[in-house]
Amino acid sequence: MEPIRIDDPADPRVAAFLDIRERDLAGRQGRFVAEGKVVLDVLLTGSRFEAESVLILENRLAGLAGILEKAPPALPVYVVSAAVMDRIAGFPMHRGILAIGRKGQEIPAADLLAALPERALVLVLVGIANHDNIGAIFRNAAAFGADAVFLDPTCCDPLYRKAIRVSVGAALKVPFAVIPDVGAFTGLLAESGFDNFALSPRGNLDIRQARHGGRVALYLGTEGEGLPESLLRHMRTLRIAMAGGFDSLNVAAASAVALHHFFDGSD
Amino acid sequence: MEPIRIDDPADPRVAAFLDIRERDLAGRQGRFVAEGKVVLDVLLTGSRFEAESVLILENRLAGLAGILEKAPPALPVYVVSAAVMDRIAGFPMHRGILAIGRKGQEIPAADLLAALPERALVLVLVGIANHDNIGAIFRNAAAFGADAVFLDPTCCDPLYRKAIRVSVGAALKVPFAVIPDVGAFTGLLAESGFDNFALSPRGNLDIRQARHGGRVALYLGTEGEGLPESLLRHMRTLRIAMAGGFDSLNVAAASAVALHHFFDGSD
Numbered sequence: 001m002e003p004i005r006i007d008d009p010a011d012p013r014v015a016a017f018l019d020i021r022e023r024d025l026a027g028r029q030g031r032f033v034a035e036g037k038v039v040l041d042v043l044l045t046g047s048r049f050e051a052e053s054v055l056i057l058e059n060r061l062a063g064l065a066g067i068l069e070k071a072p073p074a075l076p077v078y079v080v081s082a083a084v085m086d087r088i089a090g091f092p093m094h095r096g097i098l099a100i101g102r103k104g105q106e107i108p109a110a111d112l113l114a115a116l117p118e119r120a121l122v123l124v125l126v127g128i129a130n131h132d133n134i135g136a137i138f139r140n141a142a143a144f145g146a147d148a149v150f151l152d153p154t155c156c157d158p159l160y161r162k163a164i165r166v167s168v169g170a171a172l173k174v175p176f177a178v179i180p181d182v183g184a185f186t187g188l189l190a191e192s193g194f195d196n197f198a199l200s201p202r203g204n205l206d207i208r209q210a211r212h213g214g215r216v217a218l219y220l221g222t223e224g225e226g227l228p229e230s231l232l233r234h235m236r237t238l239r240i241a242m243a244g245g246f247d248s249l250n251v252a253a254a255s256a257v258a259l260h261h262f263f264d265g266s267d
Numbered sequence: 268m269e270p271i272r273i274d275d276p277a278d279p280r281v282a283a284f285l286d287i288r289e290r291d292l293a294g295r296q297g298r299f300v301a302e303g304k305v306v307l308d309v310l311l312t313g314s315r316f317e318a319e320s321v322l323i324l325e326n327r328l329a330g331l332a333g334i335l336e337k338a339p340p341a342l343p344v345y346v347v348s349a350a351v352m353d354r355i356a357g358f359p360m361h362r363g364i365l366a367i368g369r370k371g372q373e374i375p376a377a378d379l380l381a382a383l384p385e386r387a388l389v390l391v392l393v394g395i396a397n398h399d400n401i402g403a404i405f406r407n408a409a410a411f412g413a414d415a416v417f418l419d420p421t422c423c424d425p426l427y428r429k430a431i432r433v434s435v436g437a438a439l440k441v442p443f444a445v446i447p448d449v450g451a452f453t454g455l456l457a458e459s460g461f462d463n464f465a466l467s468p469r470g471n472l473d474i475r476q477a478r479h480g481g482r483v484a485l486y487l488g489t490e491g492e493g494l495p496e497s498l499l500r501h502m503r504t505l506r507i508a509m510a511g512g513f514d515s516l517n518v519a520a521a522s523a524v525a526l527h528h529f530f531d532g533s534d
Contacts, residue, residue, distance in 0.1 A: 140520055145510030241530060243412030249523065253407055256520035257527045263508060 001068055003061060003079040009087040014078055016100045017055050019090040024161050032159040034099040034172070041067045042169025044075075049101045049172055051075055057085050057096025064097070101172070103159060109177035109185065112148050113192060120147045120215045121262050122194070126182055126231070127154045127222045128251065134158050135166025136252030137220070142170035144259035149176040150185065186234055189217045196235035198227050199258055201248050203239030210238050212262045220258075223251050268335055270328060270346040276354040281345055283367045284322050286357040291428050299426040301366040301439070304331065309436025311338045316368045316439055318342055324352050324363025331364070368439070370426060376444035376452060379415050380459060387414045387482045388529050389461070393449055393498070394421045394489045395518060401425050402433025403519035404487070409437035411526035416443040417452065453501055456484045463502035465494050466525055468515050470506030477505050479529045487525075490518050 006014055020033060031052065034043045043051050044067060053076045056064060061079055068077060085093050116122065123146055128134055134156055141149055149158070155178075156163065158171040179185040186196055197210060198219040219235065221227035240249060240257050249257070273281055287300060298319065301310045310318050311334060320343045323331060328346055335344060352360050383389065390413055395401055401423050408416055416425070422445075423430065425438040446452040453463055464477060465486040486502065488494035507516060507524050516524070 136517065136520065139517060143509045143516050143520075240527060242410045243530070249410050250403065250406060253403065253410075253520060253523035256516065256523045260507065260524045263510070 001071055001073060001075065001077055003056070003077045006055075006078045006080050007084060009084050013053075013076065014055060014080075014088055016053065017088050017098055020093075020098070020161065021090060030103045032101050032103060032164065033161045034101055034164055034169070035161065036095050036097055036165060037064065037067065039164060039169040039172070040064070040097055040099050041070075042172050043099055043101055044068075044071045046169070047101070047172040048175060049104060052100040052102050053078065054100075055080065055085070055088070055098040057082055057093070060096045101159075107175060107177045109150055109179045110188070112150070112175055112177040113188065116147050116192075116215075118215070119213065119264065120194075121259070121264070122146060122148045122150060122189075122217050123255070123259075124150045124152075124179075124182065124185070124189075124217055124219045125155050126152045126219065126227055127225070128220065129154060129156050129222070131156055131160050131162040132166050133250070133252050134160075135163040135171065137255045138163070138167035138170040138174055138176075140252065140256045140259050141174045142167075144256075144263040146174060146259060149174055150179050151176060152179055152182045182231060183234075186231065198232050198235050198237045199240070199254055200226055200232060200237045201239060201242075203237035205236060205238050206241055207238040207258060207261050208241075210236075210261065213264060216262050218255075218258055218262060220251055220255055223248060268338055268340060268342065268344055270323070270344045273322075273345045273347050274351060276351050280320075280343065281322060281347075281355055283320065284355050284365055287360075287365070287428065288357060297370045299368050299370060299431065300428045301368055301431055301436070302428065303362050303364055303432060304334065306431060306436040306439070307331070307364055307366050308334045308337075309439050310366055310368055311335075311342075313436070314368070314439040315442060316371060319367040319369050320345065321367075322347065322352070322355070322365040324349055324360070327363045368426075374442060374444045376417055376446045377455070379417075379442055379444040380455065383414050383459075383482075385482075386480065386531065387461075388526070388531070389413060389415045389417060389456075389484050390522070390526075391417045391419075391446070391449065391452070391456075391484055391486045392422050393419045393486065393494055394492070395487065396421060396423050396489070398423055398427050398429040399433050400517070400519050401427075402430040402438065404522045405430070405434035405437040405441055405443075407519065407523045407526050408441045409434075411523075411530040413441060413526060416441055417446050418443060419446055419449045449498060450501075453498065465499050465502050465504045466507070466521055467493055467499060467504045468506060468509075470504035472503060472505050473508055474505040474525055474528050475508075477503070477528065480531060483529050485522075485525055485529060487518055487522055490515060
């Protein structure tokens, strides 16, 4: 890996890094942006995705030697001054570490389901549209060894820049798939031997009493509306015991408590 | 409560709301800013602190009637147009709901300790300098009925605007105090019958095995460095079992798991 110096922000080799924030909204045609040292490390070593190129602030290069040496030799690593970095990114990029990855083919949910091990813990997310929450949930999913995350079409993209950053790269590791119809998928999970458990402030069973082991699918909805009643009717509902008189937990915090309960690590 | 119309951003009655973001950094002489509907509700009904004045976007006023009627009759409620709101706040204030509260006298840590009930769960935070994390930890503390939060001097202020917002108002409810010397305070907690438990990725005991009930003090440090060894030596250390090969949990997620374990709600 020989770093390539770039002095012109309009150099076509760094076109994929242009206007990071605007492109977050407009989309990137099958690419995503990874930022920061830890996420770059995950992308280059523990990721399901392929890196396409890396853009580094010149003064960060030395500190990344250990990470960059794990990259495929053909991966272009571009090095720029702070002024060029900011002009490419379109805002002050203090971290100074960016990479473009390729999303590749989406995994069909049925294929991901078919590939799960005999003992498995999966999340099913419904309406989680906040990138911080998606990122934090993926981080918790990785920490507690979840095998897959299924997202309904109203969830936001886990490969959005901020979601990847908040996940500390977990969004690049934990396999996920979008399910077009969560109701139908619930049936498929049940047929595949999964216990469907929905987390709900009005759940019937204290989560501490829920059976773990085997195959568990844990459903999480938005903080405000929660999971739709039509879904709750078809599964066991779990509550996290809380002090009276206070607003419910943040959904990412709830995911940590629930995943920890179902996590089967023999430690 | 009769709303007072303000048309001049320089009106001295709304001076406390000027340049919200800059004042976040410079400080506000014993005041804090609460923003958003839920936080305003907490401030006016469930808070340890006194509200000084409220500033509302005209089109939000009707939706707040139920909350504002709980306010003391003498509390000034100022109403402004969007243009005046943005000029006062110094940036586009889409939420359109702001309030100033008074910090009042800080509670000395020893007084807060002395006032705790016989069964008590408290947090001791060391080096938590990120406002999102402080806010999320307070939200979890309220959800799981923690009786108090003690902060070492390197933690950030829970009454910082963003911390209050992320806490959904919990920073205004859960009593807290700053401890000048965490080592000395650890001794004081032990003398007061508290079990000192430190969360640490290298903890000796799986948290699921830790005794709960009675008086429990739970110590949380930063994600990177964790709690100082000098502190860990003097207490039992707890780990949260996690899948191998992944970065540790976010400190707020860890607080949710640990508080849920120690939460004593008979539900």
